[in-house]
Structure formats: C-alpha cells, structure tokens
Amino acid sequence: MAWRDLRHRVRQRMADLLELPREVVLDLPKIVVVGEVQVLIENHRGIVAYGPDQVRVSVGEREVTVHGRELVLRHVRSEELLVEGRITGLSFR
Amino acid sequence: MFRLTSYLRGFVSLVLEGEALEKFFNMAASRGIPLWNLRRLNRRRAAVQVPLQAVWPLRHIARRTRTRFRIQKRVGLPFLLLGLCRRRMLAGGAFVFVIVVYLLSSFVWSVEVVGHQSLDPQEILGVAREAGLRPGAWRWRLRAAEVEGRIADRVPAVAWVGVHFKGTRAIIEVAERKFPAPADVRPCHIVAAKCGLVKEVLVLRGTPRVAEGDVVEPGQVLIAGEVPVAVPGPGVGQEQPPPGELRRVHAAGLVRARIWYRGYAEVPLVEEGERPSGRSALVMGLRVRDREFVLAGKRNPGYLRYHEEKLVKRLPAWRNLDVPVELHIVRRYELVPWRIQRSPAEAREMAVQRALEAALSGVPAQARILDQQVNEVPAGHPPGLVRVWAQVETLEDIGTEQYF
Numbered sequence: 001m002a003w004r005d006l007r008h009r010v011r012q013r014m015a016d017l018l019e020l021p022r023e024v025v026l027d028l029p030k031i032v033v034v035g036e037v038q039v040l041i042e043n044h045r046g047i048v049a050y051g052p053d054q055v056r057v058s059v060g061e062r063e064v065t066v067h068g069r070e071l072v073l074r075h076v077r078s079e080e081l082l083v084e085g086r087i088t089g090l091s092f093r
Numbered sequence: 094m095f096r097l098t099s100y101l102r103g104f105v106s107l108v109l110e111g112e113a114l115e116k117f118f119n120m121a122a123s124r125g126i127p128l129w130n131l132r133r134l135n136r137r138r139a140a141v142q143v144p145l146q147a148v149w150p151l152r153h154i155a156r157r158t159r160t161r162f163r164i165q166k167r168v169g170l171p172f173l174l175l176g177l178c179r180r181r182m183l184a185g186g187a188f189v190f191v192i193v194v195y196l197l198s199s200f201v202w203s204v205e206v207v208g209h210q211s212l213d214p215q216e217i218l219g220v221a222r223e224a225g226l227r228p229g230a231w232r233w234r235l236r237a238a239e240v241e242g243r244i245a246d247r248v249p250a251v252a253w254v255g256v257h258f259k260g261t262r263a264i265i266e267v268a269e270r271k272f273p274a275p276a277d278v279r280p281c282h283i284v285a286a287k288c289g290l291v292k293e294v295l296v297l298r299g300t301p302r303v304a305e306g307d308v309v310e311p312g313q314v315l316i317a318g319e320v321p322v323a324v325p326g327p328g329v330g331q332e333q334p335p336p337g338e339l340r341r342v343h344a345a346g347l348v349r350a351r352i353w354y355r356g357y358a359e360v361p362l363v364e365e366g367e368r369p370s371g372r373s374a375l376v377m378g379l380r381v382r383d384r385e386f387v388l389a390g391k392r393n394p395g396y397l398r399y400h401e402e403k404l405v406k407r408l409p410a411w412r413n414l415d416v417p418v419e420l421h422i423v424r425r426y427e428l429v430p431w432r433i434q435r436s437p438a439e440a441r442e443m444a445v446q447r448a449l450e451a452a453l454s455g456v457p458a459q460a461r462i463l464d465q466q467v468n469e470v471p472a473g474h475p476p477g478l479v480r481v482w483a484q485v486e487t488l489e490d491i492g493t494e495q496y497f
Contacts, residue, residue: 046115046122047119050115050133051133052132072131074131075129076118076122077122
C-alpha cells in the first residue's frame with residue numbers, strides 16, 4: 001500500500017510539474033454535466049448497473065452514480081458514455 | 094451528420110434479454126461497438142440501437158454473456174435497398190420510368206418561331222425542317238449552329254437567327270432585315286394644304302400651275318402630275334409637244350408660301366375665383382329610406398365654401414327586392430376665394446403672350462417664322478379687360494400629294 005501511495009504522489013508531482021491534464025496522468029474520469037439533462041463521462045471502465053433511476057459506472061478505483069429519472073444511455077463507447085434524462089444528482093463512492 | 098451516416102449505413106433496434114446485461118454492454122463497448130439509446134425495460138430486458146455491421150459480432154458476445162437478443166426494428170438505406178431487391182418489379186419500374194422520362198425529354202416536341210413580323214413562320218419552319226429541326230427530332234444530334242446557318246442562307250429576309258432549346262421546345266428567334274420602302278410612283282398632283290401667298294416654286298417633276306405672287310386656296314393644284322408627251326421634232330434639240338396628249342406622272346416639288354396665323358387672347362384686370370385650401374373632411378353615413386345616420390366624421394365640417402365628392406354604395410337590387418339602405422361616403426374639400434389685381438401693363442403682357450401662343454399653336458415645326466405682330470384691341474365692353482390679337486407670318490412648304 002505504501003508503494004502505491006508513493007507512486008501516486010510521484011505521478012501527481014509529475015503532472016503538476018509538466019502541467020499535464022490530471023485525468024490523463026492519473027487516469028481520472030472527466031465528467032461533464034450539461035444542466036440537468038445530460039452527463040458525459042469520459043475515461044470510464046464499464047457499466048456496473050443501470051436502470052431508469054440510476055446509472056452506476058466504474059471509473060478507475062472508484063464508482064460514479066448518476067441519479068435521476070427516465071435515464072437513457074444515449075451512447076456507450078469504450079472511452080465515453082453519455083447519460084440523458086432528468087438528472088437529480090451525481091455521487092462518488 | 095451523425096444521423097445521416099447512421100441512416101446510410103443502417104442500424105437496428107434490439108431487445109436484449111439476460112441476467113448480466115451490464116457485462117454484455119461493457120464487452121461490446123470494449124470491442125469498439127457503439128451502442129445508442131440504451132434503455133432498461135425491466136429487470137431482465139433492455140432495448141438498444143446498434144449499427145447494422147455490429148450485429149454479427151454481437152452474436153458472439155451474446156453467447157458468451159448468456160444474453161439473447163431479438164431484432165425489433167430495422168432502419169436505414171441497406172434495408173430499403175433489400176426491400177427493393179425483393180420487389181424487383183417496383184425497382185425496375187422506377188428505373189424504367191426515369192429512363193423513359195429522360196428519353197422523352199431528349200426529343201424536340203415543338204418548334205416555335207419568334208420575332209418575325211412580315212415573314213411567314215411556315216417558311217422558316219420549312220427550312221428548319223430541311224436542316225433536321227422538326228418535332229420528333231433527337232435533340233442531341235441537332236447542331237443549333239447548323240440550323241442557324243441554313244436558315245440564314247436560305248431566307249434572305251432574315252438578318253440574324255438564333256436557335257435554342259427550352260426543355261423539349263425549340264425556339265427559332267429571328268430578326269428581320271429592314272428593306273427601304275419602294276419609291277412611290279403613283280401619279281399625283283401637288284395641291285395646297287393651306288391658303289397663302291406663293292413665294293417660290295421649285296418643280297422636280299410635273300407642270301407648275303402657280304407662279305410667285307399667286308394667292309392659293311386649300312386644295313388648289315400647285316404642280317400638276319401631267320406632262321405633255323415629248324416627241325422628237327425635225328430639228329436637233331427641238332421637241333414639239335403634240336397638243337392634247339398628256340402623260341401622268343408622280344408630281345414632286347416644293348411650293349413655299351407665306352402663311353398668316355392669328356391668335357386671340359383676353360386678360361381681365363381683376364380676376365376672382367375659388368381654389369381648394371388643401372383641407373378636407375370625410376363623412377361616412379348610412380341612409381335608411383329618408384333618414385341619414387352619421388357613422389364617422391362630422392356632419393358639418395364648418396367650411397364656408399366647399400366642393401364635395403360623394404360615393405354612394407348600395408346593395409345590388411335582386412329581383413324586386415330593394416334594400417333601402419345606402420352607405421354614403423362624402424369627402425368635402427374646403428374652398429377659399431382668391432382675387433388677383435393686375436396693372437394694365439401686366440395684363441397686356443400676359444394677353445400678348447397668350448395670343449402669340451394661340452397663333453403659334455398652328456404653326457408646323459419646319460416652318461420659318463418671318464414676322465410677328467401684336468395688336469391691342471381698344472378697350473370697350475367690359476372695361477376691365479385687355480384684348481390682344483397676334484399675327485404670325487411664316488414661310489413654309491404648303492404642298493401635299495393628291496392622287497388621281
């Protein structure tokens with residue numbers, strides 16, 4: 001665990017030093033929320049569960065949940081995922 | 094753009110059924126198969142749209158994730174084409190239709206001549222027919238320049254010709270050559286058009302009947318279109334006209350005469366009248382039998398003097414039914430009086446100008462004005478009036494042709 005922490009810290013320092021986008025270096029998801037109608041998740045790892053009320057998406061070590069109603073996955077590709085519907089919330093776990 | 098390409102390449106709506114649908118989607122996404130409009134129907138079922146070419150690889154994924162799918166809807170051009178392949182006669186009919194329309198439009202259906210005036214269009218059409226331009230000719234084989242050249246060669250009265258096509262209509266546009274009018278050789282006299290004093294006579298053809306200083310009346314023969322027939326006499330250069338034998342010719346010549354024109358004008362010293370002030374009022378009223386109701390505007394605009402224009406609209410009488418209702422639209426224009434007081438000199442100047450204008454109104458453009466005279470008539474009745482006679486003397490050609 002200590003080794004992983006160290007590696008993480010080194011990467012973050014490198015990212016700050018080289019002014020690279022963090023989501024690229026640290027393998028973080030980039031989430032764009034458009035009003036309450038659209039959520040775009042880039043750099044995801046797959047769908048964990050989905051339904052009309054919530055969509056759970058695996059992102060790296062964590063998981064993002066989009067809450068809402070009448071949710072539809074407008075498109076699903078290997079690098080990005082677009083959720084549409086009436087969004088009520090977004091949470092990390 | 095995205096929608097257009099997806100339509101061209103075709104896509105299908107699938108209904109999936111299985112326990113581990115998430116796994117199916119992740120696997121599809123990781124293999125680069127795009128999924129659209131993913132929607133959960135219930136716990137075991139979901140609907141999704143995928144491109145047509147992704148259906149085959151999805152079968153393997155479905156088998157590995159123990160999912161079953163069913164194609165619900167097919168959308169796009171490939172399916173349309175497939176449908177057309179099944180209905181071969183329909184596709185063939187559409188194709189034949191296009192070909193027939195194209196073939197029919199490549200024929201000339203009608204030929205038209207425009208721009209002709211005195212020429213007979215049938216003549217031009219005949220030449221065009223010889224050159225190949227006729228209803229039923231194949232358009233692509235025709236050379237417009239060839240037809241133009243043929244018409245220009247064969248019809249000498251055509252100065253320019255242009256052939257162009259408008260759909261299935263061929264239009265031959267021609268411009269005619271203008272020929273000078275043939276010389277008039279009909280025998281005639283030159284007679285006087287006006288009354289005047291002959292100043293000079295110049296005979297080009299014919300026999301003079303008047304001399305300088307004669308007074309002529311309208312209709313009087315000035316140059317007769319009759320000449321004695323010349324018979325060679327016994328001596329060289331001597332010609333003796335036999336009496337009584339005359340030849341009729343087209344008389345020509347100039348007979349200039351002095352003509353007088355008179356004009357009269359009178360101008361009062363004091364003039365009065367009324368003119369519109371520019372103000373007007375509109376009244377709209379309804380007349381029922383003998384009663385009048387004002388609908389809009391004032392019944393009385395308060396003008397001292399006015400001139401009115403009345404427009405009456407009524408319903409058309411139908412059989413013996415006459416509706417006793419009329420719509421009156423009255424426009425009243427206010428009039429104001431005016432009064433002009435002139436000095437005698439002013440009035441005289443004005444009268445002179447008007448009298449001269451009156452005299453000159455009858456003078457033709459080519460006449461030469463020799464003299465202008467103005468006489469004031471002595472004041473009589475009524476006293477406040479200036480009266481002027483003007484006289485213009487001109488020298489002009491008074492001859493006109495009169496045919497026998």
